[in-house]
Structure formats: structure tokens, C-alpha cells
Amino acid sequence: MRPLPVEPAFHRRLAFPARSAPDVSAGIDFTRGTLRAWHPGADPAAIADIVLVAAELLANAAEHAGGPLALELCRTPVNRIRIEVTDATPARPRVQSLSPDTPHGHGLRIIDRLAHAWGCHPGDGGKTVWAECDLPPPATHAP
DSSP states (O other): OOOOOOOGGGEEEEEOOTTSOOOHHHHHHHHHHHHHHHSTTOOHHHHHHHHHHHHHHHHHHHHHSSSEEEEEEEEOTTSEEEEEEEESOOOOOOOOOOOTTOSSOOHHHHHHHHSSEEEEEEOSSSEEEEEEEEOOOOOOOOO
């Protein structure tokens, strides 16, 4: 599934320096700041879910693929945000069979639960893992 076309104003990219320690927190801050700019006043809990999806994608790239190369955020015409994390490893992610009390390995299950859809497509020697989340409606203030 390829992303829908988006206006340049609703597409942001964060490149990670090659051969450096992966900085997942920079990607989380980038995602949070982008959502704040694109969707001011949105429900903080819904924004937190989207940030969690981005954090899990970034953490998976850091843990299993040598670190993310890029994070891209695209706001689609159907009021969704597409989060893409590219890395240099062609191995596709897979959901692991784990018990609920296992402390690690639940990232893709979290993404599957919170995202509208997610998947992976191959790239130049690596892959891009993506997830699409519904954007919350803007906050309404009672008079």
C-alpha cells in the first residue's frame, strides 16, 4: 500500500546521521512537534497514541535494524497521518508470539492495536515500515 499524495506543507522528514547511535528521542520530539503544528488543540491522549506508534517504529529500527535512517510524516487527504521509518536492513518485521508478561517484543502488537493500518515495503537495500493513524478531531471549546 503506497501513501496517498500529500501537499508539501503536510510532509516532513527527519534524517538520522549515518553510523551514529540511534536517537529515538529525537524522532519522538520531531513527531510531537509536527503534530502540534499540524493539529493544534487536538486531544492529547490521541496525540500520545500517534507518538507511541512512531516511538515503536523507531525503537524497532534501533533494536533490530541498526537504527533508523529517516522518519517521514505525511498528513493524508483523509485526515490520517502516515508515519514511515526507513532502515538499512531488508528483513521484514514480524509479530512475535509472546506471553503478556514478557517485558519486550510487543512493539508491533502495539502498532497493530493503535494504527488504522501498517506494513512494510522494500527499499534500496533496506526497507520502510509504515503505519497510518487517524488524526483526532480538533478540540472544541464550549462557549
